[in-house]
Amino acid sequence: MTWSGRRVLVTGADGFIGSHLTEALVEAGAAVRAVCFYNSQGSLGWLDTIEPDVRAALDVRLGDIRDARFVEESCRGMEVVFHLAALISIPHSYQAPESFVDTNVRGTLNVLEAVRRARCARLVHTSTSEVYGTPETIPIRESHPLRGQSPYSATKIAADKLCEAFRCTYDVPVVILRPFNTFGPRQSARAVIPTILLQLLRQAPHITLGNLEPRRDLTFVSDTVAGFVAAGTAAGIEGETIHLGTGRAESVRDIVAAAQRVCQHEANVVVCPERIRPRHSEVMVLQSDPSRATDLLGWQAKVSLDEGLRRTAEWLRAHLDRFPVDYAI
Ligand SMILES: NC(=O)c1ccc[n+]([C@@H]2O[C@H](COP(=O)([O-])OP(=O)(O)OC[C@H]3O[C@@H](n4cnc5c(N)ncnc54)[C@H](O)[C@@H]3O)[C@@H](O)[C@H]2O)c1
Missing domain, CATH: 3.90.25.10 (UDP-galactose 4-epimerase, domain 1)
Structure with a gap:
């Protein structure tokens, strides 16, 4: 399948992974709508630093994923939605758990409702390896039990479970990608x-x-992005949860x-x-077992x-x- 002309939405497009994914999708020929967190300076985060021709190709929407109407309007007409927007700092989640619930749980619920109403062909939801807590067995397989050892992790578990529920209840075509730690240019200096x-x-x-x-388990951002791009197109993976990691x-x-x-x-x-x-x-x-990503997406980390x-x-x-x-x- 080609990305050429496909209408794609990225939430968290202003962030570390989201900005790299946005660039990759534009370069692949997709028509990308970039949802960036509203702020009074009109800053688009890392999208302010990308090549001007890539920036010019974007349909930018400034807003807040906690706002259901904004999310519904953003998803309208989209074929594939990549949902990356979240609050991600574990130490900050110790101080401000309520904002993590609002953004990571309520925000994901808004995305699921919007994707359902807009009848999008695919939602790629971003989970995290933090949902496992300290594992009982390594390498970790997707079937390993989940354990919320921080408010961040608990809210990501809740978001994943909402995805599972929307798949079971409304047949929403959602794929859960579970990246292990990603690093590279544009990552927060706190990591x-x-x-x-x-x-x-x-x-x-x-x-x-x-x-x-x-x-x-440390994956370079270009590899993580390649996994997202593959998850946007691979056939027959609705309802699956898939690791992105190196296995080390x-x-x-x-x-x-x-x-x-x-x-x-x-x-x-x-x-x-x-x-x-x-x-x-x-x-x-x-430490991931990334073999499902290889089987289902033909993906493996290279860097x-x-x-x-x-x-x-x-x-x-x-x-x-x-x-x-x-x-x-
Ligand atoms: N970086 C990693 O190692 C890693 C590993 C596993 C999973 N993840 C997941 O990947 C996704 C992206 O993470 P990242 O590392 O790029 O972090 P990031 O903080 O750079 O990106 C998150 C983006 O979400 C946006 N955002 C936050 N609240 C919002 C709101 N209310 N409305 C709209 N936008 C909002 C922020 O502006 C930010 O740009 C997250 O879902 C995170 O949980 C990251």
């Missing part, structure tokens, strides 16, 4: 990889981090070592108590951790002025 790289690139004598032991897991300590090689700067690590999460909330390992870190460091080096120094300490 662990930009936090490490920014400190190394600024030649910090020591780098400040939280717990060094948790292990994560690296500890924060391993990531620091790889980042030091890439940045050619050595620094001692200082563990900062404020960055340590509550003991039962920290998820100690997330190695070192190559992804090199590309991310190169981008951060060119955009250091965008990241206030205190983000990194």
Whole structure:
């Protein structure tokens, strides 16, 4: 199937993964409507930084996914909807769980209702590996039980369950993609990889981090985007939940070592108590079994951790002025 001329909506198009996905869909020939979070500056987030010809091709809608009427109007006439908008910071979810429920649960309900009414051909909903909590078995398969170890995770579980319910009840053609940790250019500086790289690139004598032991399955953003694009077109996958991950897991300590090689700067690590999460909330390992993605989407991750870190460091080096120094300490 070709994307040429297909009417596609991306929520969270202003964000890290959403902006890369939006670019990829325009480049593939789709007619893309980009839903960006309304703000009084008229900022389109990362879409303000993309190539002008790609930006000019977009039908931009500024709004809020908590607003059912806005979401319904945005979905009207769309064939494929990619739903990525969410509040994603786990530490912030400890402080503001109500806004996570409003955005991640209510917002997803609005998208499901709108897709149902507009009779869209496919909804690709974005879940997260955080829904598993610390797993009972690794690698994690899609059938593993879910456990909300943070308000963020609990709201993403609720959103996934609404997708399941709308599939069972109304036959909404939804596919749940479950990315493991994604990294690359444009990721929030609060995430662990930009936090490490920014400190190394600024030649910090020591780098400040939280717990060094948790292990994560790290996918470079171009691979994650390729998985989304495939999930928008693959035949017969309605109702499926599919992992996007590499099948490997690296500890924060391993990531620091790889980042030091890439940045050619050595620094001692200082563990900062404020960055340590509550003991039962920290998820100690997330390692995917990505074989369903290979079977159903013909997808597998291609970019190695070192190559992804090199590309991310190169981008951060060119955009250091965008990241206030205190983000990194
Ligand atoms: N980055 C990762 O490692 C990762 C891993 C697994 C899953 N995910 C999921 O991928 C999706 C995208 O995450 P990201 O990393 O690109 O984060 P991001 O914060 O860069 O993107 C989320 C976007 O949602 C938008 N948004 C938030 N609230 C909104 C609202 N009320 N109305 C409209 N827009 C709103 C924000 O403006 C932001 O651009 C999320 O659903 C997240 O849960 C991310």
